Amino acid sequence: xxxxxxxxxxxxxxxxxxxxxxxxxxxxxxxxxxxxxxxxxxxxxxxxxxxxxxxxxxxxxxxxxxxxxxxxxxxxxxxxxxxxxxxxxxxxxxxxxxxxxxxxxxxxxxxxxxxxxxxxxxxxxxxxxxxxxxxxxxxxxxxxxxxxxxxxxxxxxxxxxxxxxxxxxxxxxxxxxxxxxxxxxxxxxxxxxxxxxxxxxxxxxxxxxxxxxxxxxxxxxxxxxxxxxxxxxxxxxxxxxxxxxxxxxxxxxxxxxxxxxxxxxxxxxxx
Amino acid sequence: xxxxxxxxxxxxxxxxxxxxxxxxxxxxxxxxxxxxxxxxxxxxxxxxxxxxxxxxxxxxxxxxxxxxxxxxxxxxxxxxxxxxxxxxxxxxxxxxxxxxxxxxxxxxxxxxxxxxxxxxxxxxxxxxxxxxxxxxxxxxxxxxxxxxxxxxxxxxxxxxxxxxxxxxxxxxxxxxxxxxxxxxxxxxxxxxxxxxxxxxxxxxxxxxxxxxxxxxxxxxxxxxxxxxxxxxxxxxxxxxxxxxxxxxxxxxxxxxxxxxxxxxxxxxxxxxxxxxxxxxxxxxxxxxxxxxxxxxxx
Numbered sequence: 001x002x003x004x005x006x007x008x009x010x011x012x013x014x015x016x017x018x019x020x021x022x023x024x025x026x027x028x029x030x031x032x033x034x035x036x037x038x039x040x041x042x043x044x045x046x047x048x049x050x051x052x053x054x055x056x057x058x059x060x061x062x063x064x065x066x067x068x069x070x071x072x073x074x075x076x077x078x079x080x081x082x083x084x085x086x087x088x089x090x091x092x093x094x095x096x097x098x099x100x101x102x103x104x105x106x107x108x109x110x111x112x113x114x115x116x117x118x119x120x121x122x123x124x125x126x127x128x129x130x131x132x133x134x135x136x137x138x139x140x141x142x143x144x145x146x147x148x149x150x151x152x153x154x155x156x157x158x159x160x161x162x163x164x165x166x167x168x169x170x171x172x173x174x175x176x177x178x179x180x181x182x183x184x185x186x187x188x189x190x191x192x193x194x195x196x197x198x199x200x201x202x203x204x205x206x207x208x209x210x211x212x213x214x215x216x217x218x219x220x221x222x223x224x225x226x227x228x229x230x231x232x233x234x235x236x237x238x239x240x241x242x243x244x245x246x247x248x249x250x251x252x253x254x255x256x257x258x259x260x261x262x263x264x265x266x267x268x269x270x271x
Numbered sequence: 272x273x274x275x276x277x278x279x280x281x282x283x284x285x286x287x288x289x290x291x292x293x294x295x296x297x298x299x300x301x302x303x304x305x306x307x308x309x310x311x312x313x314x315x316x317x318x319x320x321x322x323x324x325x326x327x328x329x330x331x332x333x334x335x336x337x338x339x340x341x342x343x344x345x346x347x348x349x350x351x352x353x354x355x356x357x358x359x360x361x362x363x364x365x366x367x368x369x370x371x372x373x374x375x376x377x378x379x380x381x382x383x384x385x386x387x388x389x390x391x392x393x394x395x396x397x398x399x400x401x402x403x404x405x406x407x408x409x410x411x412x413x414x415x416x417x418x419x420x421x422x423x424x425x426x427x428x429x430x431x432x433x434x435x436x437x438x439x440x441x442x443x444x445x446x447x448x449x450x451x452x453x454x455x456x457x458x459x460x461x462x463x464x465x466x467x468x469x470x471x472x473x474x475x476x477x478x479x480x481x482x483x484x485x486x487x488x489x490x491x492x493x494x495x496x497x498x499x500x501x502x503x504x505x506x507x508x509x510x511x512x513x514x515x516x517x518x519x520x521x522x523x524x525x526x527x528x529x530x531x532x533x534x535x536x537x538x539x540x541x542x543x544x545x546x547x548x549x550x551x552x553x554x555x556x557x558x559x560x561x562x563x564x565x566x567x568x569x
Binding site: 010024079095104108121222233248 | 289548
């Protein structure tokens with residue numbers, strides 16, 4: 001497209017991004033408000049942050065959320081990567097249609113239904129609800145997102161590399177670890193990050209599948225939000241936003257550097 | 272030896288995720304289906320299990336009941352919830368499109384060097400929690416919130432507007448939360464476009480607006496369609512947004528299901544609500560898949 005922005009384009013950009021970011025910026029600003037009112041500014045203060053670190057309930061919830069996120073993202077990445085391989089490399093196996101359906105369906109399934117159905121399963125098999133049920137639930141829906149992310153990378157992958165490795169006598173497992181994985185690694189990492197944030201953000205599925213022993217941070221935030229807006233919640237949200245932003249920025253920068261390095265190597269090879 | 276091991280890797284790559292999804296996705300779904308056909312009981316769990324024992328399978332089959340579905344059909348509350356959800360999702364999609372298209376268009380026309388940064392700006396909110404983003408709006412929209420303070424200060428209004436706990440607030444929440452889903456596919460299809468088409472049109476004397484409607488817009492339609500489905504489908508079953516911004520007056524179906532389950536503890540009826548919701552969503556989902564497949568085949 002032409003590289004000339006009309007006035008209309010500039011206005012769209014400013015308004016569009018203003019709309020996307022203004023609420024978040026306001027939320028962050030008011031987390032530093034001295035007054036307990038979230039809408040009247042009365043000076044800079046970090047008291048809500050210090051207060052957070054004395055709120056044991058909140059800290060416990062944060063710890064639960066972090067553990068669920070780490071475990072479920074890792075498991076989801078392994079399962080999702082396998083699922084992506086199954087979808088792209090093994091085009092013929094029994095029940096492939098059902099498998100494809102099961103990978104894609106959770107992506108569009110309303111959260112309330114995912115939560116309800118998993119809870120009913122845990123009740124049916126009499127599984128104690130708590131930390132592990134939430135983790136299992138999170139693995140289940142986030143592995144499908146990982147599968148889609150990794151699948152798109154596998155589809156753009158030059159298969160002749162894999163074929164060459166196999167021709168030279170490498171087993172499929174060895175080919176995967178020595179040839180495929182190093183190439184699709186950025187997508188696998190992106191998948192992990194996506195699974196982790198999905199788990200970190202989830203309120204609905206966790207509310208259905210948890211028991212009295214495990215309360216996650218979104219559940220805690222939700223129950224407090226229902227009682228009203230407080231600077232303390234603003235502070236929790238600000239910390240979460242900071243963590244996610246830092247993670248995404250780091251991932252993007254790393255990816256970018258990798259790309260630049262590869263391009264430079266490519267140029268060196270041709271020089 | 273190689274053959275055996277290759278079989279091993281293949282078996283794991285297919286078998287592991289297959290088994291996992293069968294146990295934790297397919298079976299739970301079948302349980303919901305079964306439960307929607309059983310009767311409520313005031314026990315824990317609050318339902319009468321239907322055909323658990325294979326020996327009494329035939330007996331159980333006769334006990335299956337469509338009572339829950341009849342109940343839902345009889346009570347206008349549920350029908351209204353479904354209709355309200357579809358209406359809100361539809362109009363939210365239209366509004367998201369109206370805001371998303373100009374944004375995606377401007378992004379596609381931006382200098383090449385800006386694009387990665389602009390894309391990043393669109394994707395970043397998508398990574399932050401829905402709950403947080405919806406929460407951010409409560410502070411802005413409530414009667415003593417920032418928007419009202421601002422408008423009162425400008426003397427545009429002399430009474431605070433009531434926005435929270437109305438449908439307007441839900442629209443704002445959905446448009447805000449789902450905007451990246453609309454912008455991304457539209458941007459992708461606009462960015463792919465060959466700029467020479469527009470040059471050719473302008474050389475042949477076509478005014479820019481005409482070129483837009485006869486070239487740019489038709490070429491961006493696949494992105495528009497994808498974006499609309501990506502907003503509409505999840506918006507129908509949305510829970511957090513109507514619950515926090517819509518208050519008790521607007522019952523979208525996700526919230527009805529939640530209340531039926533947590534407040535009324537009527538598991539069979541909530542299962543039936545879930546099954547009907549899925550049946551409603553199957554149509555747009557299948558249409559969407561078809562379109563995506565056709566696009567991928569191109």
